[in-house]
Amino acid sequence: MQDFIFEVSTKILFGRDNLKKLSKEIKAHGNKVLICYGGGSVKRSGLYDKIVANLKENNIEYKDLAGIEPNPRIESVKRGIEIVKENNIDFILAVGGGSVIDCAKLVAAGAKIEADPWKIVLGEERVREALPIGAILTIAATGSEMDNLSVISNMDTKQKLAWGSKYVLPKFAIMNPEYTYTVPKYHTAAGSADIMSHTMENYFSLNDGCYMQDRMSEGILKTVINYGPIAYNDPENYEARANLMWSSSWAINGLLGSGKSTAWSVHAMEHELSAYYDITHGVGLAILTPRWLRHVLNDETVEKIATFGKNVFEIEETSDRFEDANKAIDALHKFFKEELNIPMTLKEIGIDETHLREMADATITHNGGNIMGFVELSSEDVYEIFKESL
Structure with missing residues (x-):
């Protein structure tokens, strides 16, 4: 295991009744707020009105940044x-999912x-430096509420790039699983795939001695495999939503990758798909991951992939580790397709061969x-994985 420093200072307020603490948390850092959110779901659900009422009751001024993609x-x-600059804003409140x-x-x-x-x-x-940030989470997926990373798209240059800074780690996150009840099935499935992908990007490494991190990764994966379909079919199942929400935070807050040297492969490929075609991130990850694993299966990686099959999907071991590894990859593909109803080819989401080479180079x-x-x-290699995903 390599040397590492692990520090996550985000305060988590988890459960049903923590919104009433919002203004107290904000006032520890500022008093003029920019509320960031996406489409109309935050308002349709009534959450926006509750937030504004809380701010007004505590004499906190606010402005809106709506329509985040x-x-x-x-x-x-x-x-x-x-x-922010026109109104001397001193605190940023993100209400939504990872994109917001x-x-x-x-x-x-x-x-x-x-x-x-x-x-x-x-x-x-x-x-x-950066203005302090707080988050109210409305979808379990990216884990951005508890990490210092961000991904932004520039459609003019066809770039979707990640960056990070310790200064943008949220000061607090309010996480009420009930706020995810209205997430559509498609995005519940995509979010589940995103959580799994974050976990697998950390999990699939070699010769690092990170036994504990890998067992925790397997636990998160099994949690999503168990609760993802439940949330998909029963959107107001509190325990399913709660377990997905908590899994999303721990999949990417740095714990699972501590002591490892990991370069995320599938996310790098998917970012190009999103930059060119503006697709749903989790769906792109689901399509690419089984093809990536099949492409990188070799004498060195076979044991880790076979272990993944045994410990995550409970596939019975045989004397043929390549057979075991292929069964593991098949199980992952089947889970995404049959349990979460994710389209599992690029053509199904409107991507053909036109830009494959260009995206692979990028x-x-x-x-x-x-x-x-x-x-x-x-x-x-990337080009071949894209082709295999068509």
Whole structure:
């Protein structure tokens, strides 16, 4: 196990009755709030009205940044920064899922510089401070409420890129599973796949001695496999929603990757699909992951993939580890397709061969020339995985 530092200071307020504590948490950091949210679901559900009532009762001023996209765009970030600067906002409240929180993070950092915020994403502008952020989570998926990472899209340049800074780790997150009851089935499925993908990106590594982290990863995967279909079929099942919500936070807050050297492979590939086609992130991950595992299956990786099958899907071991590994990959594909009804080919979500080579090259370019993950991937490897996913 490698040396590491693990620190996550986000305060979690989990359960049904914590919204009443919102203003107290905000006032520990500021008193003029930018409320960030996406489409109309936050208002239709009544959550927005409850938030505003709480702020008004405690004399907290607020402005809105509405309409943040599912793959948040740099234009929304710039709108938010403009509102912040015009109104002397001192706190950012993200109400939604990972896309809203990711946008809020760049608004918080971008408000402290005079340069184009896209330069932060490109790594050309250093983040030295940011406005404090809080989150009210309405979908279990990205875990952005408890990490310092953000992913932003620039549709003009066909780039969807990740960046991070310790300064944008949320100060608190209010996590009420009831707020996820209205999440549509399609996005419940995509969110479940996203949680699993975060976990698997950390899990699939070699020779690192991280026994504890791997067993915790398997536990999170089994939790999603158990509760994902329940939430899909019974949207108001509190325990299912609660377990998915808590799993999403711990899949990506740094714990599972502690002591490992991991380069996320599937996310890098999916970001190009989203940048070109603006697809649902979790669906793209679900389509790519089994094909990626099949592509990287070799003498070195077979034992880890077979162990995944045994410990996560309870596949009985045989003397043929390659057979066991292939059964594990088949089980993952079947779970996504049959239990969560996720479309499992790129063609089903409107992607054909047109840009495959271009996206494969961009995947490698945007990741420094190679992907040193479970198995090193070249542009040709990515292209083959894309083709296998059609």
